[in-house]
Amino acid sequence: MISERVLKELASVLGPEHFTSRCEDLITFGTDATKLRFMPDAVAFPGTPDEISRIFQLANQERFPVIPRGAGSGKSGGALPVEGGLILAMDRFNRILEIDERNLIARVESGVITAVFQEAVEKVDLFYPPDPASIHISTLGGNVAECAGGLRAVKYGVTRDYVLGLGAVLPTGEIIRTGVVTAKGVVGYDLTRLLIGSEGTLAVVTEVVVRLIPKPAYRKTMMAFFETAAATVETVSEIIRSRIVPTALEFMDKTCIGCVDESVGLSAPKGTGALLLIEVDGDKGLARKEATRVEEICSRRGALEFRSPSRRKQGEKLWEARRDVSESLYKLRPDKISEDIVVPRSRMAHFIGFLEGLARTHTLPMAAYGHAGDGNIHVNILFDEKIPGEREKAQTAVKELFLKVIEMKGTLSGEHGVGVTKAPFVEMELSKPVLELMGRLKKAFDPNGILNPGKIFPYKI
Numbered sequence: 001m002i003s004e005r006v007l008k009e010l011a012s013v014l015g016p017e018h019f020t021s022r023c024e025d026l027i028t029f030g031t032d033a034t035k036l037r038f039m040p041d042a043v044a045f046p047g048t049p050d051e052i053s054r055i056f057q058l059a060n061q062e063r064f065p066v067i068p069r070g071a072g073s074g075k076s077g078g079a080l081p082v083e084g085g086l087i088l089a090m091d092r093f094n095r096i097l098e099i100d101e102r103n104l105i106a107r108v109e110s111g112v113i114t115a116v117f118q119e120a121v122e123k124v125d126l127f128y129p130p131d132p133a134s135i136h137i138s139t140l141g142g143n144v145a146e147c148a149g150g151l152r153a154v155k156y157g158v159t160r161d162y163v164l165g166l167g168a169v170l171p172t173g174e175i176i177r178t179g180v181v182t183a184k185g186v187v188g189y190d191l192t193r194l195l196i197g198s199e200g201t202l203a204v205v206t207e208v209v210v211r212l213i214p215k216p217a218y219r220k221t222m223m224a225f226f227e228t229a230a231a232t233v234e235t236v237s238e239i240i241r242s243r244i245v246p247t248a249l250e251f252m253d254k255t256c257i258g259c260v261d262e263s264v265g266l267s268a269p270k271g272t273g274a275l276l277l278i279e280v281d282g283d284k285g286l287a288r289k290e291a292t293r294v295e296e297i298c299s300r301r302g303a304l305e306f307r308s309p310s311r312r313k314q315g316e317k318l319w320e321a322r323r324d325v326s327e328s329l330y331k332l333r334p335d336k337i338s339e340d341i342v343v344p345r346s347r348m349a350h351f352i353g354f355l356e357g358l359a360r361t362h363t364l365p366m367a368a369y370g371h372a373g374d375g376n377i378h379v380n381i382l383f384d385e386k387i388p389g390e391r392e393k394a395q396t397a398v399k400e401l402f403l404k405v406i407e408m409k410g411t412l413s414g415e416h417g418v419g420v421t422k423a424p425f426v427e428m429e430l431s432k433p434v435l436e437l438m439g440r441l442k443k444a445f446d447p448n449g450i451l452n453p454g455k456i457f458p459y460k461i
């Protein structure tokens with residue numbers, strides 16, 4: 001609990017309009033896309049790195065947790081105040097500082113919504129590819145914290161592949177810059193990469209320097225329906241093997257198709273077990289050739305139907321429907337655990353077979369969709385908390401899922417991070433010396449453990 005005296009001091013650092021400890025204001029800041037709930041003691045809306053630094057000085061002195069928060073769209077609970085404390089809402093860091101068209105670099109504050117930034121760079125014919133499904137809500141700071149991926153990662157890579165440098169405040173109060181504002185730079189340790197994906201546990205990012213690329217001249221969306229999920233992912237493996245790298249190569253099983261169908265009208269052919277949503281982009285001639293080859297592979301693999309919407313708007317509607325899959329699954333059950341495991345792309349069919357078995361054993365509805373081109377599948381286990389035993393059943397299924405993923409030399413998280421939800425499982429993937437080294441790094445950044453405690457590590461550090 002933060003004492004009344006300290007709350008008053010915080011209010012004076014921030015100004016009363018940028019600080020609240022009123023219970024009714026706090027509730028929304030205690031939850032995120034995991035739908036787990038905790039209660040912070042207060043919320044601060046800092047406006048400058050200097051204010052964040054002063055908050056940290058106070059937090060070290062009084063030993064209260066500080067939890068940075070972007071839009072709260074995280075899926076592993078990274079922004080949750082699990083031990084109470086002060087939420088640092090980064091909403092006021094909302095300016096695009098510079099789009100440098102001569103150097104193809106942009107500087108942007110961490111609270112800017114990713115889609116807003118993308119639109120701004122696309123206006124000048126440039127491109128910032130990372131596109132998490134939450135793109136219309138999530139912020140660049142949140143994307144950096146989690147090293148967000150997204151639909152286009154298969155061709156363009158993830159957040160870390162675009163970030164050149166950061167402006168940040170350390171939990172010990174120093175205001176720092178990491179990396180460069182040039183196309184290259186190798187001076188010193190790569191702290192930029194260390195902070196990317198550190199889930200808000202090492203520093204608070206205030207500014208992001210990213211590289212931009214030219215906007216692709218042409219885009220083409222395609223959709224292929226298959227009888228079985230296994231046939232669908234085998235097609236993905238073949239596309240990858242054929243040295244075609246689509247912009248996006250997304251998979252949706254029958255359950256997911258059913259959930260988005262109402263809003264988008266997919267009218268899947270009879271007997272559909274799963275579909276692929278594919279985009280190619282780049283030079284028009286080359287992209288069209290790739291599209292033809294993708295179509296050939298799909299039909300060779302027995303696609304029930306292959307479509308390629310001629311109008312741009314129709315294609316966009318399909319991608320928006322894809323972005324809505326996660327939320328739309330709540331139509332089936334009020335609760336779900338959504339995972340984001342990754343397996344080798346060549347072994348996806350084997351993995352899908354395992355998932356079908358898992359659903360049968362645990363008699364819970366499960367839905368799988370996601371970035372098949374990366375081997376990154378969102379496994380959703382649906383349940384109803386109110387039905388006795390269902391949550392426990394879902395948790396047992398998660399444990400079995402993770403065991404399988406590790407056995408397949410996969411990883412527990414491709415893009416959502418460890419946060420709170422995967423912390424109990426992290427030792428399945430990370431060895432003791434690795435986790436201990438991470439603990440020592442955390443201590444070096446944050447000796448008093450005030451920044452975002454209770455995340456990543458399965459034990460208190």
Ligand code: LAC
Nearest residue numbers: 133323325326370378
């Ligand atoms: C998606 C999110 C859940 O791809 O990562 O829909």
Ligand code: ZN
Nearest residue numbers: 133150370415
């Ligand atoms: Zn995803």
